[in-house]
Amino acid sequence: MRYYYAIFKHNKNTVQVEFPDLSGCVTFGDDWDEALENATDVLAAWLANAEPQFVHKPSSFKKLSKKFSNEQIIPVALDEKILESYEELKRINIIFPSRLLQRVDEHRTKTGLKRSTLLKIATEEYLQKQKAR
Numbered sequence: 001m002r003y004y005y006a007i008f009k010h011n012k013n014t015v016q017v018e019f020p021d022l023s024g025c026v027t028f029g030d031d032w033d034e035a036l037e038n039a040t041d042v043l044a045a046w047l048a049n050a051e052p053q054f055v056h057k058p059s060s061f062k063k064l065s066k067k068f069s070n071e072q073i074i075p076v077a078l079d080e081k082i083l084e085s086y087e088e089l090k091r092i093n094i095i096f097p098s099r100l101l102q103r104v105d106e107h108r109t110k111t112g113l114k115r116s117t118l119l120k121i122a123t124e125e126y127l128q129k130q131k132a133r
Helices: 033-048 060-069 081-083 098-111 115-132
Strands: 003-010 013-017 026-029 072-077
Touching: 003 033, 013 033, 026 033, 026 072, 033 072, 033 081, 060 072, 098 115
Parallel strands: none
Antiparallel strands: 003 013, 003 072, 013 026
């Protein structure tokens, strides 16, 4: 599991969060729980959209504790599902046999999924099975 350390600063009305290894990756919350939830989200969003040259390896706790000796340093795990939700989408055109497309539509109607979501899930599962071989 990947994670980055964040600095949590408690102010009078908010909890501010900053990731010192990721320039500009900041958020806040009205309380501790909201700040942690927002930190998880902003970490994924920042990493999904950052130019590669700005993504640095996480500093060690020891290094950060020297620099931020009076602050709360908390590891925040990178939530892969949130990261995926921020990934850039690409539109493609595909051709399916009409009978197969009808089966796809019947299944997605039952599950409430969009075509693209169902095809994405099916592709991921297929590739995972191929990788396991």
